[in-house]
Amino acid sequence: MEISEKAKSIAPSVTLEVSAKANALKAEGASIIAFTAGEPDFNTPKYIVDAAKRAMDEGKTKYTATPGIVELKRAIAEKFERENGLTYSENQIVVSDGAKSSLYHAFAAILNEGDEVIVPSPYWVTYVEQIKMSGGVAVVVKTDEKSGYKLIKSQLERAITPKTKCLLLNSPCNPTGVVYGEEELKEIAYTCEKHGLYIVSDEVYEKLVFDGKKHVSIASVSDYAKQNTIVVNGVSKTYAMTGWRIGYLAAPLNVAKAISAMQGHTTSNACTVSQYAALAAISDEEGKQFIEFMTSEFDERRKILASLLEKEGIEFVYPDGAFYVFMKVDGYFGKSYDGNAIRGSVDFCNLLLSEGVAAVPGAAFGADGFVRLAYTVSKEDEREGVKRISAFLKKLV
Numbered sequence: 001m002e003i004s005e006k007a008k009s010i011a012p013s014v015t016l017e018v019s020a021k022a023n024a025l026k027a028e029g030a031s032i033i034a035f036t037a038g039e040p041d042f043n044t045p046k047y048i049v050d051a052a053k054r055a056m057d058e059g060k061t062k063y064t065a066t067p068g069i070v071e072l073k074r075a076i077a078e079k080f081e082r083e084n085g086l087t088y089s090e091n092q093i094v095v096s097d098g099a100k101s102s103l104y105h106a107f108a109a110i111l112n113e114g115d116e117v118i119v120p121s122p123y124w125v126t127y128v129e130q131i132k133m134s135g136g137v138a139v140v141v142k143t144d145e146k147s148g149y150k151l152i153k154s155q156l157e158r159a160i161t162p163k164t165k166c167l168l169l170n171s172p173c174n175p176t177g178v179v180y181g182e183e184e185l186k187e188i189a190y191t192c193e194k195h196g197l198y199i200v201s202d203e204v205y206e207k208l209v210f211d212g213k214k215h216v217s218i219a220s221v222s223d224y225a226k227q228n229t230i231v232v233n234g235v236s237k238t239y240a241m242t243g244w245r246i247g248y249l250a251a252p253l254n255v256a257k258a259i260s261a262m263q264g265h266t267t268s269n270a271c272t273v274s275q276y277a278a279l280a281a282i283s284d285e286e287g288k289q290f291i292e293f294m295t296s297e298f299d300e301r302r303k304i305l306a307s308l309l310e311k312e313g314i315e316f317v318y319p320d321g322a323f324y325v326f327m328k329v330d331g332y333f334g335k336s337y338d339g340n341a342i343r344g345s346v347d348f349c350n351l352l353l354s355e356g357v358a359a360v361p362g363a364a365f366g367a368d369g370f371v372r373l374a375y376t377v378s379k380e381d382e383r384e385g386v387k388r389i390s391a392f393l394k395k396l397v
């Protein structure tokens, strides 16, 4: 059987593949410090699990309306109002199988064949493939140290062509941990307005911001931005609920309706039991305490990992958010480990595995000079992991 041209053009998710590989090695008994998983290593809080159990006991096990149960959509709309200063009616909210699914439906709803989407790099691996799957063309704009790995107005202006439909923005960013400030977002929003661009804003790491920084949704910085942005968020990272598969988006009414119509033919409603769990997660006061606890734990780990790397003289992008450290490795290219040449981040990660450390190659994020370390591991593992990275680097010739 021959697969379609479209399917041929889609690469598998490197983040998921590398995590699976690390887990398989661990299951075989290998000692691996896995800095791979882009998911909190905490269990879902009990009050959320209890809400799911109650929902099952009450027989909430049937299909729901495609865009989600009204109570959850209402709770999400209230969350946007309370925390982001954004007013949406519940009909503008669509609940999906994870933010990944929300993003896919967002692109599918606004892109025509050949439409260009500007994607600042380093970017999360899935955007480019989803844009392709939706018939669009990802136009990657490389950001660098000079701008703190943020997209700036002049770069955005230069990337715009008559075919540009949309900008993808991800703040806090996976893999760099960069967080955009309000003024920076205003500049970007103004440039989008000048050129009539839409914005897809992925805000799944919204709660994971440190050092007193504040997450701002680009949709909240101007009327134009509000009317032309699809805001994507979810419960995976915020409430340690990656396996429950609940994401959501807010969009102009006609877009939300189109997304709901499409979703009615792809996945239907997101898992009913998980929707009730997400409702408890978002509405219950206990959620705030959990977020506080998790954020302060990640903050401690972030500082520990950063200082350990600094001590070893390893360069990285200092993260303000999310739970990743993006480590610079291009200085080691051209060297070899145990007779094996390091030509790029994929070689680097493959060989690093021999020293018992799993990490995701920057090539997956459009930045081959880097490697991503997720500090979704214990502090002890952080220390042991950096020890092993240091031993690895010392063996390079």
Ligand code: PMP
Residues within 6 Å of the ligand: 038, 097, 098, 099, 100, 101, 124, 170, 173, 174, 202, 204, 234, 235, 236, 242, 245, 246, 247
């Ligand atoms: N966006 C970013 C930047 C992510 O890192 C992830 C993690 N998988 C997602 C979206 C999707 O999250 P989920 O589908 O679990 O809600």
Ligand code: GLU
Residues within 6 Å of the ligand: 013, 015, 016, 036, 037, 038, 039, 124, 126, 174
């Ligand atoms: N987003 C996480 C990561 O970047 C989870 C894996 C995935 O969904 O791609 O590792």
